């Protein structure tokens with residue numbers, strides 16, 4: 001294949017999907033990466049160095065990642081031209097090479113370009129945003145017992161108000177929609193129609209079901225105790241309320257869950273372990289207090305796009321902050337790994353921030369490839385660096401007696417802590 005600007009490594013091979021649907025991963029897989037805006041320039045090289053060290057240590061040179069830079073965001077405008085934020089060949093490469101990793105990309109508030117992160121998820125139909133939240137012993141936390149926070153968020157990644165279907169106040173589009181709502185739909189509640197911006201919140205049965213199905217399957221495969229559907233369905237009845245109803249119906253229809261004592265909750269036996277998996281729900285505002293006060297009650301979370309955005313940052317704070325929170329965007333074939341945090345512009349280029357979330361996102365990627373030995377080394381390296389209290393500023397400011405490291409020094413500390 002030939003790209004205009006992307007240099008395909010000649011030593012590597014693409015990952016492919018085998019006949020049985022599993023991934024066929026060569027020893028030198030080509031992995032596309034997007035450096036990212038802002039602190040991307042700090043964390044992405046550190047992540048690559050840590051991954052390369054873990055792979056080298058685990059497989060003694062038999063395996064090696066062939067990194068391939070692809071462009072998005074500000075760097076794309078420098079490489080391709082002033083208005084090219086997301087080149088077609090980036091989308092093609094991410095789709096073709098099946099597993100990739102990205103740094104954060106800037107989205108201006110109010111006006112300007114629409115989110116490139118959301119566009120990538122929509123264009124590639126990466127409908128699951130998977131964000132596991134676990135505690136590393138020794139990490140400073142605002143909670144007394146942070147080890148009780150162990151949740152895996154399945155955030156619907158393609159729909160909801162987050163899809164960005166909206167029109168600014170005073171625009172022709174907003175006027176048309178308001179007119180339609182008032183004249184044809186009997187909507188009389190828009191108090192200041194002339195100055196209202198309008199957004200649309202699509203939530204579909206198919207979109208809900210494919211997300212909830214993945215969450216329940218994850219609970220089965222990983223022997224988890226419950227799946228909680230988080231929604232604001234008391235207020236947004238036909239979007240968030242429908243998400244809850246479709247979720248329960250799917251659990252009953254496809255997984256054989258039965259109701260518990262006449263409550264909406266239901267449960268079924270995990271076919272792999274025999275342990276009960278409870279499917280329950282929580283209203284989003286109450287849920288945000290429950291995760292602080294009773295984190296032990298929650299395990300796998302399935303939720304809509306915007307709720308998932310809020311919940312993932314809130315939960316990250318409970319276990320050390322968004323500098324430590326990894327994630328993945330998944331379709332049935334394509335996986336794009338990325339940190340939970342954004343571009344933290346005030347720290348850009350200062351070699352200060354925590355590369356932990358991108359390193360842990362890469363750890364998820366290695367596990368996804370089946371390179372579990374290298375993934376385990378990364379976890380051990382992170383655990384070791386935190387236990388030794390050699391950490392970046394974000395953890396240092398909350399820790400007694402710790403040594404403050406730069407972003408790149410933290411990467412070296414993680415590598416040094418990997419057992420040989």
Ligand SMILES: NC(=O)C1=CN([C@@H]2O[C@H](COP(=O)(O)OP(=O)(O)OC[C@H]3O[C@@H](n4cnc5c(N)ncnc54)[C@H](OP(=O)(O)O)[C@@H]3O)[C@@H](O)[C@H]2O)C=CC1
Pocket residue numbers: 039103104105106107108117321322323338339340341342343344345353354355356357394
């Ligand atoms: N997937 C993506 O690409 C995402 C992109 N964004 C985009 O990022 C831009 C900035 O968003 P903003 O709301 O400031 O959120 P950010 O997540 O970029 O930063 C908020 C704060 O979180 C802390 N933080 C973030 N990353 C790290 C890190 N690696 N190590 C330590 N601390 C960290 C810092 O806190 P402190 O100041 O206390 O040190 C920082 O000021 C926006 O354009 C937004 O749209 C946002 C989220 C995801």
Ligand SMILES: O=C(O)CCC(=O)C(=O)O
Pocket residue numbers: 105106107115116117118309340
């Ligand atoms: O796209 C963006 O700029 C923000 C995305 C975000 O906050 C997230 O994915 O968690």
Ligand SMILES: [Mg+2]
Pocket residue numbers: 309310313340
């Ligand atoms: Mg977010």
